[in-house]
Amino acid sequence: MTENKPVAQPLGDSAISITLGSERSPQLLHHVHAVARSLGSARIPHVHDVVPGYVGLTVFYDPLGTTYREMAPQLVQRCERVGHERATRRERRDHVIPVRYDGIDLESVASATGLSTDQVVARHAARTYSVDLLGFVPGFAYLSELEPALQIPRRPQPRPRVAAGSVAIAAAQTGVYPLDTPGGWHIIGSTTTVMFDPARDPPALLAPGDSVRFERVS
Amino acid sequence: MIMISKAPPYLTVQDAGRKRSRAAGVPQGGAMDSFALAVANALVANAPDSAGLEWALGGGSIRFDRECVFATSGATAAVTLSTRDVAPCTTTYARAGDVLTVEAIISGRFLYIACSGGLDVPLLLGSRSTYLPGHFGGYQGRMLRSGDCIPLGPETAPHPKTGFHCAADLMPRYDTAIVHITRGTHGSMFDESAWARLTESEYRVSTASDRTGYKLEGPPVGTSLGTLPSEPGCPGVIQVPQDGSPIALMADAPTVGGYPKIAVASEADLPIVAQRRPGDTLRFELITIEQSQRALRRRAADLHTIAQLALRAVPP
Numbered sequence: 001m002t003e004n005k006p007v008a009q010p011l012g013d014s015a016i017s018i019t020l021g022s023e024r025s026p027q028l029l030h031h032v033h034a035v036a037r038s039l040g041s042a043r044i045p046h047v048h049d050v051v052p053g054y055v056g057l058t059v060f061y062d063p064l065g066t067t068y069r070e071m072a073p074q075l076v077q078r079c080e081r082v083g084h085e086r087a088t089r090r091e092r093r094d095h096v097i098p099v100r101y102d103g104i105d106l107e108s109v110a111s112a113t114g115l116s117t118d119q120v121v122a123r124h125a126a127r128t129y130s131v132d133l134l135g136f137v138p139g140f141a142y143l144s145e146l147e148p149a150l151q152i153p154r155r156p157q158p159r160p161r162v163a164a165g166s167v168a169i170a171a172a173q174t175g176v177y178p179l180d181t182p183g184g185w186h187i188i189g190s191t192t193t194v195m196f197d198p199a200r201d202p203p204a205l206l207a208p209g210d211s212v213r214f215e216r217v218s
Numbered sequence: 219m220i221m222i223s224k225a226p227p228y229l230t231v232q233d234a235g236r237k238r239s240r241a242a243g244v245p246q247g248g249a250m251d252s253f254a255l256a257v258a259n260a261l262v263a264n265a266p267d268s269a270g271l272e273w274a275l276g277g278g279s280i281r282f283d284r285e286c287v288f289a290t291s292g293a294t295a296a297v298t299l300s301t302r303d304v305a306p307c308t309t310t311y312a313r314a315g316d317v318l319t320v321e322a323i324i325s326g327r328f329l330y331i332a333c334s335g336g337l338d339v340p341l342l343l344g345s346r347s348t349y350l351p352g353h354f355g356g357y358q359g360r361m362l363r364s365g366d367c368i369p370l371g372p373e374t375a376p377h378p379k380t381g382f383h384c385a386a387d388l389m390p391r392y393d394t395a396i397v398h399i400t401r402g403t404h405g406s407m408f409d410e411s412a413w414a415r416l417t418e419s420e421y422r423v424s425t426a427s428d429r430t431g432y433k434l435e436g437p438p439v440g441t442s443l444g445t446l447p448s449e450p451g452c453p454g455v456i457q458v459p460q461d462g463s464p465i466a467l468m469a470d471a472p473t474v475g476g477y478p479k480i481a482v483a484s485e486a487d488l489p490i491v492a493q494r495r496p497g498d499t500l501r502f503e504l505i506t507i508e509q510s511q512r513a514l515r516r517r518a519a520d521l522h523t524i525a526q527l528a529l530r531a532v533p534p
Contacts, residue, residue, distance in 0.1 A: 009403050010507040012454050012482035013514050017403045024447045036241070051240045053474060054447035060237065063485075064518050068507045134243040135448060135474030138352050142448065178243075179352050196243075198342050198354045204242040 003031055006056075006079040008072040013063045016072055018079055019056040026144075029132055031082075032057055033208050038082045039075070046071070052133050052208060093210045097176065098217040099125070099167050103188035105155075109169070112152045121216060123147050124188060129174060131210045139178035139196025139204040143212055146172050158184035165190045167214065174214075178204075189214075219283040220333060222366045223317060226278035230348040231337050231356035231368065232330075234267040239343045240473045246453055247355070248347045250328050250429060250469050250492040253517060254292035257384060258332035260525035261289035261309045263375035268336030269346035271362075273329040279319040280331075282312040284370060287377045288333045291384075293326030293493060307384040309528060311377070326392060326493040338371035349470065350429070379531035388520040390489045395420075395498070397487045398505045398513065402455060402479035404446070412440040416456075416480060417502050421464065425496040429470040432491065434500065438462025445476035454483040454491075456502075466491055486513035 003021045011017045020035060021028040036052040039059060049060035059075055101121040110117045129143035136142075146169055154170035162168070162183035167176050170185040177183055178195035191214075195205050206212065222229065232255065235248020249255040249272055256266045271280075274293075282288075287309050290297055297304040300316045312318065323329055339346045339357050348356025357368055408416075421436035439458050451457070455467040457477040466483060467475075468491075483491055484505065494500060505513075
């Protein structure tokens with residue numbers, strides 16, 4: 001396990017970053033989510049948001065009600081305790097996302113990986129991915145882990161606009177752009193599945209720990 | 219109701235932002251200069267998180283279809299109400315039918331207009347603010363256009379006395395270029411010379427600056443630190459991408475990011491950053507988190523003072 005003793009640092013006046021480990025790993029990520037769920041459900045006074053990252057989490061609080069000095073040791077203590085109690089389980093959901101593999105970068109991904117476009121599609125659709133975290137823009141889920149043969153670095157220059165619903169890959173990850181946004185990943189397909197709807201509860205389709213499979217449609 | 223008679227190139231509905239949906243990837247959003255909006259709200263006896271107009275890039279006009287009081291704050295602008303000049307940070311009475319015209323923004327970047335009752339657009343994820351990239355929030359998830367009509371909420375307090383003016387010493391020092399910062403979560407990845415460059419150089423706000431972030435031009439802080447595992451960020455973070463030129467994250471910044479976070483702008487000084495236009499300069503001064511939080515508490519106390527004085531200005 002790559003878990004270390006939790007270390008708190010201020011991230012500006014209203015946030016405290018708590019590092020729980022040094023090296024990114026599925027085990028550490030699992031621990032981060034368990035701690036985030038525990039802190040999130042603890043109703044700690046002045047805390048209004050708990051946001052997981054890969055090696056730690058960030059707690060947003062009201063600095064007019066308390067101070068960093070008061071808050072940080074309290075949070076570190078709570079994080080330490082989660083390691084020793086049974087992590088609160090959350091229901092893991094399995095999703096199937098239909099994809100038209102018609103992406104603008106499908107050909108270039110094929111040539112960069114030395115595979116045919118059909119092989120790229122077959123391999124992308126063969127795996128079950130897990131949701132590492134949500135972030136970047138509303139509802140964007142970082143999904144791991146792409147098969148090694150498909151792993152290529154992100155595009156050197158991000159595109160100013162990637163259309164909502166674009167299914168893309170970069171390095172060891174894949175994901176679906178929930179809205180029109182600049183983006184640097186390789187677009188291999190598109191889906192009509194709505195990844196984020198602010199009027200829905202919860203608004204994001206995917207949650208950390210969920211599993212996702214892509215299904216080829218024509 | 220207010221009607222947008224002539225929309226400026228940028229006009230949105232904003233409030234204090236979304237503070238509980240970051241884990242779903244939803245940026246904080248809200249007013250770029252949230253203190254200025256809060257002051258405008260205080261001057262018309264609105265709750266501090268009421269929605270107002272965020273106005274930039276040029277002139278335009280709105281018409282009040284209901285009697286109300288309003289106040290402007292933030293950027294310095296030439297504003298008239300049916301031909302009379304309107305003083306900034308001043309409770310001003312408008313009759314139904316009056317037209318408020320912003321002739322031009324003179325200095326600063328974002329002008330705020332609060333009306334008694336607040337702008338009554340639907341609450342979405344706990345906020346009325348417009349998030350343009352996601353096409354949601356505010357008025358139909360978009361910028362306001364000429365002809366749009368926005369309802370005003372019910373007034374919950376009597377109108378403060380017209381002409382009440384917020385003293386300048388209760389406002390941020392928009393005329394200074396000094397922005398206080400605290401060490402960021404990756405502050406120790408940068409050596410002494412990188413810190414010396416960050417705190418001793420002048421940085422210029424680039425034209426590549428919007429509600430997401432302000433790119434800063436000046437001596438590169440450090441290079442080839444690459445990217446790190448994605449970690450949560452927030453408005454005010456000063457991150458250093460590969461080219462070494464710092465970027466100050468602003469209201470609509472992504473909730474997570476992989477660039478090293480060298481520092482974070484003190485929240486009390488974030489209005490000064492927000493109001494900088496492309497070409498304007500900034501200097502950073504390192505302070506401790508305790509100093510920064512004290513400054514923020516002083517700012518909150520000033521806002522409280524403004525709200526109390528405005529309420530006391532309610533005629534008997």
